Amino acid sequence: MKxxxxxxxxICDFNNLIKSTHLAVRGKKNRMDVxxxxxxxxxxxxxxxxxxxxxxxxxxxxxxxxxxxxKKRHICKAxxxxxxxxxxxxxxxxxxxxxxxxxxxxxxxxxxxxxxxxLQVQKSSRGTEYFLKADIxxxxxxxxxxxxxxxxxxxxxxxKVLRLMxxxxxxxxxxxxxxxxxAIGNLTSQWWANFYLxxxxxxxKDELGVKRYFRYMDDFVLLDDNxxxxxxxxxxxxxxxxxxxxxxxxxxxxxxxxxxxGIPFLGFRIFPYLIRLKRTNxxxxxxxxxxxxxxxxxxxxxxxxxxxxxSSMIGHIKHANTYQMRQDFFWGKY
Numbered sequence: 001m002k003x004x005x006x007x008x009x010x011i012c013d014f015n016n017l018i019k020s021t022h023l024a025v026r027g028k029k030n031r032m033d034v035x036x037x038x039x040x041x042x043x044x045x046x047x048x049x050x051x052x053x054x055x056x057x058x059x060x061x062x063x064x065x066x067x068x069x070x071k072k073r074h075i076c077k078a079x080x081x082x083x084x085x086x087x088x089x090x091x092x093x094x095x096x097x098x099x100x101x102x103x104x105x106x107x108x109x110x111x112x113x114x115x116x117x118x119l120q121v122q123k124s125s126r127g128t129e130y131f132l133k134a135d136i137x138x139x140x141x142x143x144x145x146x147x148x149x150x151x152x153x154x155x156x157x158x159x160k161v162l163r164l165m166x167x168x169x170x171x172x173x174x175x176x177x178x179x180x181x182x183a184i185g186n187l188t189s190q191w192w193a194n195f196y197l198x199x200x201x202x203x204x205k206d207e208l209g210v211k212r213y214f215r216y217m218d219d220f221v222l223l224d225d226n227x228x229x230x231x232x233x234x235x236x237x238x239x240x241x242x243x244x245x246x247x248x249x250x251x252x253x254x255x256x257x258x259x260x261x262g263i264p265f266l267g268f269r270i271f272p273y274l275i276r277l278k279r280t281n282x283x284x285x286x287x288x289x290x291x292x293x294x295x296x297x298x299x300x301x302x303x304x305x306x307x308x309x310x311s312s313m314i315g316h317i318k319h320a321n322t323y324q325m326r327q328d329f330f331w332g333k334y
Contacts, residue, residue: 008160017045020087064174076183086187102201107217108190115319117216124212126272132222132230135253139218141181144246277320
């Protein structure tokens with residue numbers, strides 16, 4: 001396997017850090033820590049460069065909190081200068097990761113994403129009998145640091161970059177077991193989590209020979225006409241995850257069923273010629289719309305913010321067959 005070197009100077013390059021600052025600052029200029037960094041950007045970047053070149057860089061402790069939509073998740077927010085560095089690392093490593101990923105891995109990738117994954121599953125389901133739907137139990141919290149670092153060593157040979165990534169990977173996460181887990185909220189966590197399952201992708205595609213396999217982060221689907229074959233795949237995938245990646249499948253979200261029942265994937269139920277929005281997501285859409293509407297009417301957000309937010313929400317549910325639902329909701333409301 002080809003390994004890549006001479007990456008550290010590219011990450012620490014002044015122009016790369018400038019571009020990374022602009023990426024990290026998007027939509028956050030009104031926050032005090034962001035505006036302070038942005039106001040003194042050149043000084044801050046020079047100081048960050050010096051810490052990186054002298055190998056004295058240390059991330060600040062995470063700020064942690066919980067979000068409850070669409071489900072309860074523990075978010076760990078890095079300091080802004082740390083997020084600038086995360087962008088700088090990902091800008092350089094993204095082309096390397098892209099060379100390793102299979103085509104049908106859809107998370108955190110340009111020209112891929114949530115909705116394209118849904119459409120590809122639907123297209124491939126036509127003329128197919130059965131599906132295997134699987135999810136990994138507490139995926140982000142279960143990523144093993146030693147395994148992740150070993151996988152990264154297989155594609156990167158720049159020792160300074162490996163040490164820098166080790167600092168970020170091993171940075172203590174509140175309420176996590178030492179040596180386990182990636183901080184939900186870090187850009188680097190998204191890329192490393194996606195890469196962590198890349199070996200599973202190649203095992204399924206190359207060794208098991210599965211042609212119709214689709215993954216979005218830890219949520220994945222296999223399609224086949226033979227139910228027994230899918231059962232055999234499920235057993236082998238479960239063993240591979242436990243032995244090689246120290247992961248377990250989520251029992252209540254892993255099953256085999258006929259295509260006619262609809263494939264529950266990424267908040268939708270996918271049929272060969274129909275995509276339905278899951279009821280929980282429909283309820284969430286209505287609730288979020290009313291929250292945004294109330295905030296706008298009370299003067300807490302501008303009309304432009306309200307319109308952009310609602311347009312984004314509608315844009316998401318339009319990927320399902322929700323035309324009549326939207327007509328009933330908006331025309332019934334007004």
